Amino acid sequence: MYLPHISSLNATLALACAWLAIGLCGLLAPGNIRLASRVLFPAGALVGLALALVALSAIFDQPQARVLPLGLPDLPFHARLDSLSAVFLLILGAVSAAVSVFASGYFRKGEGTPPGLQGLYYHIFLASMAIVLIADDAYFFMVGWESMALSSYFLVTSDHRLAEIRRAGYLYLLLAHLGAIAILLCFGALQGGSGDYSFAGMREIAPSSGWATVAFLLALVGFGAKAGLLPLHAWLPEAHPAAPSPVSALMSAVMLKTAVYGMLRVTFDLIGFPLWWWGVVALAAGLISALFGAIYAAVQTDMKRLLAYSSIENLGLIVAGFGLTILFRGFGMNTLAALALTATLYHCLNHAFFKSLLFLATGSVLHATRERSLGRLGGLIHSMPFVAWTALVGTVAIAGLPPLNGFVSEWLLLQAFLFSPGLPHSYLNMLVPIAAASIALTAALSGYVMVKFYGVVFLGQPREAKLVDAHDAGAWERVGLLLLAAACIVLGLVPALVIGMLDPTTRALTGHGVASLAQGWLFLAPIEPQRASYSPLLFFVLTAVLVGLAWFSVRTFYHGRVRRTGPWDCGFPRLDSRMQDTAEGFGQPVRQIFEPFFRVEQSAPTPYDAQPRYREVVEDRLWSWLYLPVARAVDRVTSLITVLQRGRIAVYLMYSFATLLVLLFLVR
Amino acid sequence: MMNLPGIAAQFTELVLAVLLAPLLTGWVNQCRAWLQNKSAPGLLQPYRNLNKLFQKEVVLARSASPLFRIAPYLIFGSLALAAAIVPTLDTDLPLNAAADAIALVGLLALARFFIALAGMDVGTAFGSLGARREMMVGFLAEPALLMVLFTASLISGSTSLSTIVETLAHKEFVIYPSMAFAGVAFTMVSLAENARIPVDNPATHLELTMIHEAMVLEYSGRHLAMIEWAASLKLFVYSCMGLAVFFPFGVAQGGDWFGIVLALPVMLVKLALGGAALALIETLNAKMRIFRAPEFLGTAFVFAVLAMLVHVLLET
Numbered sequence: 001m002y003l004p005h006i007s008s009l010n011a012t013l014a015l016a017c018a019w020l021a022i023g024l025c026g027l028l029a030p031g032n033i034r035l036a037s038r039v040l041f042p043a044g045a046l047v048g049l050a051l052a053l054v055a056l057s058a059i060f061d062q063p064q065a066r067v068l069p070l071g072l073p074d075l076p077f078h079a080r081l082d083s084l085s086a087v088f089l090l091i092l093g094a095v096s097a098a099v100s101v102f103a104s105g106y107f108r109k110g111e112g113t114p115p116g117l118q119g120l121y122y123h124i125f126l127a128s129m130a131i132v133l134i135a136d137d138a139y140f141f142m143v144g145w146e147s148m149a150l151s152s153y154f155l156v157t158s159d160h161r162l163a164e165i166r167r168a169g170y171l172y173l174l175l176a177h178l179g180a181i182a183i184l185l186c187f188g189a190l191q192g193g194s195g196d197y198s199f200a201g202m203r204e205i206a207p208s209s210g211w212a213t214v215a216f217l218l219a220l221v222g223f224g225a226k227a228g229l230l231p232l233h234a235w236l237p238e239a240h241p242a243a244p245s246p247v248s249a250l251m252s253a254v255m256l257k258t259a260v261y262g263m264l265r266v267t268f269d270l271i272g273f274p275l276w277w278w279g280v281v282a283l284a285a286g287l288i289s290a291l292f293g294a295i296y297a298a299v300q301t302d303m304k305r306l307l308a309y310s311s312i313e314n315l316g317l318i319v320a321g322f323g324l325t326i327l328f329r330g331f332g333m334n335t336l337a338a339l340a341l342t343a344t345l346y347h348c349l350n351h352a353f354f355k356s357l358l359f360l361a362t363g364s365v366l367h368a369t370r371e372r373s374l375g376r377l378g379g380l381i382h383s384m385p386f387v388a389w390t391a392l393v394g395t396v397a398i399a400g401l402p403p404l405n406g407f408v409s410e411w412l413l414l415q416a417f418l419f420s421p422g423l424p425h426s427y428l429n430m431l432v433p434i435a436a437a438s439i440a441l442t443a444a445l446s447g448y449v450m451v452k453f454y455g456v457v458f459l460g461q462p463r464e465a466k467l468v469d470a471h472d473a474g475a476w477e478r479v480g481l482l483l484l485a486a487a488c489i490v491l492g493l494v495p496a497l498v499i500g501m502l503d504p505t506t507r508a509l510t511g512h513g514v515a516s517l518a519q520g521w522l523f524l525a526p527i528e529p530q531r532a533s534y535s536p537l538l539f540f541v542l543t544a545v546l547v548g549l550a551w552f553s554v555r556t557f558y559h560g561r562v563r564r565t566g567p568w569d570c571g572f573p574r575l576d577s578r579m580q581d582t583a584e585g586f587g588q589p590v591r592q593i594f595e596p597f598f599r600v601e602q603s604a605p606t607p608y609d610a611q612p613r614y615r616e617v618v619e620d621r622l623w624s625w626l627y628l629p630v631a632r633a634v635d636r637v638t639s640l641i642t643v644l645q646r647g648r649i650a651v652y653l654m655y656s657f658a659t660l661l662v663l664l665f666l667v668r
Numbered sequence: 669m670m671n672l673p674g675i676a677a678q679f680t681e682l683v684l685a686v687l688l689a690p691l692l693t694g695w696v697n698q699c700r701a702w703l704q705n706k707s708a709p710g711l712l713q714p715y716r717n718l719n720k721l722f723q724k725e726v727v728l729a730r731s732a733s734p735l736f737r738i739a740p741y742l743i744f745g746s747l748a749l750a751a752a753i754v755p756t757l758d759t760d761l762p763l764n765a766a767a768d769a770i771a772l773v774g775l776l777a778l779a780r781f782f783i784a785l786a787g788m789d790v791g792t793a794f795g796s797l798g799a800r801r802e803m804m805v806g807f808l809a810e811p812a813l814l815m816v817l818f819t820a821s822l823i824s825g826s827t828s829l830s831t832i833v834e835t836l837a838h839k840e841f842v843i844y845p846s847m848a849f850a851g852v853a854f855t856m857v858s859l860a861e862n863a864r865i866p867v868d869n870p871a872t873h874l875e876l877t878m879i880h881e882a883m884v885l886e887y888s889g890r891h892l893a894m895i896e897w898a899a900s901l902k903l904f905v906y907s908c909m910g911l912a913v914f915f916p917f918g919v920a921q922g923g924d925w926f927g928i929v930l931a932l933p934v935m936l937v938k939l940a941l942g943g944a945a946l947a948l949i950e951t952l953n954a955k956m957r958i959f960r961a962p963e964f965l966g967t968a969f970v971f972a973v974l975a976m977l978v979h980v981l982l983e984t
Contacts, residue, residue, distance in 0.1 A: 396778075430977060461790075575793070
């Protein structure tokens with residue numbers, strides 16, 4: 001795959017530096033759109049591709065580590081590349097390659113930040129994610145983590161003239177830093193008083209179970225804030241729609257996965273011996289987030305917000321899989337832990353590809369129509385067929401339907417649940433059916449959400465006149481979309497090969513793999529074929545044959561005559577595009593069934609209004625229950641502190657003097 | 669693995685399902701007419717309808733996209749495959765390794781997904797209304813169905829449909845309390861999924877409460893024929909699934925020719941009884957308001973989860 005005398009760790013570091021260099025080139029001519037779109041982003045895509053290839057070969061290598069000649073004097077940076085890092089680097093490389101190709105055709109002149117600066121932030125963002133994934137000490141990790149948060153903040157606020165976008169960016173920055181503090185404290189708990197902040201040192205130390213628990217919970221909160229776990233999810237539905245579409249794609253597909261990487265790294269590698277009840281905590285947090293995300297996605301009216309809520313749902317499922325892994329691992333059931341971990345990692349891969357595909361598709365739609373609101377779209381399958389058909393692949397995949405990739409990870413996760421009765425704890429055995437039921441409900445709800453998304457955006461009649469001449473995506477955008485759609489299909493059809501690729505990681509983290517149990521490349525049989533097996537390729541071929549046969553026989557035995565006319569609609573003659581379901585209408589059953597979850601404000605017109613207006617605001621209850629009270633409390637505390645603020649230098653000098661006195665007294 | 673009787677059984681099952689599905693629909697209509705003291709249109713009426721529709725030309729709305737024209741075949745194909753993987757004649761079916769109980773639910777979801785998209789495609793008021801309601805029924809019914817199949821999977825320790833049927837049919841006779849709950853849930857789900865009373869009414873048009881019919885209103889000619897045939901197939905698949913999980917007696921085990929030949933009449937008798945039971949349920953109940961449907965399906969979901977809980981608590 002790569003030149004044999006360069007180790008894959010060095011290659012990864014070199015590629016990260018290449019990204020930084022490409023970003024800095026953007027500063028040469030910040031306003032030059034041709035430089036950015038014809039040189040910087042394509043070059044970034046090539047680096048991404050190279051990174052994916054390096055990561056693919058590194059998955060099967062031994063872990064490599066080195067100390068970098070960088071950092072503070074006595075505190076050099078450590079880097080390490082093992083199979084867990086390699087899996088996530090593969091996601092980063094592959095997704096960023098496709099997204100960068102798309103971005104080459106996406107960024108335009110005069111939209112917010114100048115393209116060169118955009119390129120700078122974008123490539124720093126990519127490089128810092130690579131650093132997060134290979135960092136081997138707390139210091140280097142936090143440097144990467146913070147640069148990731150800052151560069152993505154600038155990307156989110158690239159349209160900073162709008163107040164709502166600045167507000168979204170502020171919220172994002174705030175929650176990112178809350179998370180970062182928790183992660184920092186988690187590393188503090190892990191070093192166990194030794195003062196050694198390298199990960200190698202943390203692996204050596206076996207913390208007491210109390211400190212390990214503290215570290216785990218801090219990691220769950222810190223990384224959970226990045227992953228959008230409840231109740232720290234509030235930034236996600238604000239920041240994703242605010243960012244340009246390629247950036248939302250990267251944030252959702254890769255950045256959220258770095259949080260999953262962090263959870264796996266801390267729990268299975270740095271702590272090493274998870275306690276079973278941590279699994280229950282993670283499982284509950286994951287399932288609640290998943291269900292919440294699905295329910296809220298169903299009532300959204302902005303297409304990017306809808307996808308953002310769907311990211312909360314998918315990350316919830318991933319964290320639920322992570323919790324199940326801990327549960328099995330805590331009871332020493334390592335084969336099942338390996339199965340649950342495989343499902344978790346598989347879903348990370350899947351979500352990275354289908355979600356970036358859908359975000360890019362919304363980007364194309366946004367460019368062609370300048371509309372993000374579902375209520376003003378519709379019928380785009382006629383004017384933008386390419387985007388519509390590639391988006392259909394992503395839609396079917398994310399809805400968890402066979403034979404595409406979303407179904408594979410759902411299948412693996414449900415299998416893991418089905419094997420869990422047998423846990424040596426009767427209460428847990430009771431929880432498992434409930435957990436499985438909520439996963440099934442979430443999956444079914446995501447089908448509902450995706451029918452709404454696709455049906456309202458691409459099908460039906462155009463809701464606005466201008467949509468009729470919306471242009472289809474350009475060549476660069478098409479290539480990006482096509483690559484991601486192909487990835488979704490490949491991940492769906494040959495899962496046994498993908499599982500073989502995930503195997504070194506599950507072996508490293510749980511001591512077991514599931515690939516050796518799979519029956520060849522055609523069948524997916526994670527435990528044994530009598531218990532469960534699934535062959536998507538066979539499945540796909542059979543469906544295709546049956547569909548083809550049905551079509552062929554109808555055409556042979558009957559005829560293919562078609563007459564085009566107006567729609568029937570029960571004979572109603574004056575049908576117009578406003579009589580279709582709106583996004584609000586389509587979400588209405590979910591809003592009604594799950595009413596207690598929402599805070600709804602409605603005002604309906606009376607029958608006699610000359611200009612009837614129907615107004616409805618659906619809000620997250622957590623805003624009024626959690627965020628606003630906290631914000632108010634902070635306001636109150638700070639207003640108390642302002643008492644100290646006098647604005648006269650003499651007073652401040654007196655404070656310093658008093659502090660000095662107190663310190664002298666204490667230190668004496 | 670590739671045994672001749674198994675392949676023969678597989679092929680027979682697929683062909684029989686496709687050919688007999690309209691007959692089952694005709695039989696249910698016949699029974700319902702008897703129970704309601706009406707004269708029935710005859711058992712073969714569904715076939716006559718299909719033939720008539722196939723011969724008519726397709727009247728297609730101008731705003732219909734290619735998706736609208738592909739969907740009927742796709743729906744038919746996935747339901748035919750679903751019919752093939754439910755073991756009704758023999759448990760040793762070659763396709764069983766390709767798709768298990770979860771994949772079966774996935775197939776049904778795939779068909780629903782595309783029929784809902786097709787409903788929204790032309791952009792009429794009724795189409796999107798039907799699609800929305802169908803998906804509402806779907807997202808409540810699908811997890812309930814999955815839980816029913818999970819209960820059976822937990823009992824037999826496998827999600828493979830063959831193993832489930834084999835375990836339930838050929839082990840010593842045990843009464844599983846969990847299966848009683850699962851049975852109630854399954855009946856409720858099948859009524860809803862097949863657009864039957866009390867959730868939907870297959871016999872009405874032009875009524876604000878309809879679900880399935882509203883979605884397919886724009887279809888005509890051969891497309892409508894495929895959709896109608898697929899709807900019959902869906903009823904057939906659900907009936908076979910119910911029989912396979914709750915009354916698995918008479919299914920041949922592990923591919924002997926005699927067993928398969930014997931299984932065929934047993935299956936037909938079971939289907940006839942099942943159809944009559946469905947007609948009875950439809951006659952005894954009234955159609956409920958659409959707003960009550962979530963309650964009905966929520967009950968089914970709770971029953972299905974209870975079935976799993978009962979299994980975990982009492983039977984292990």
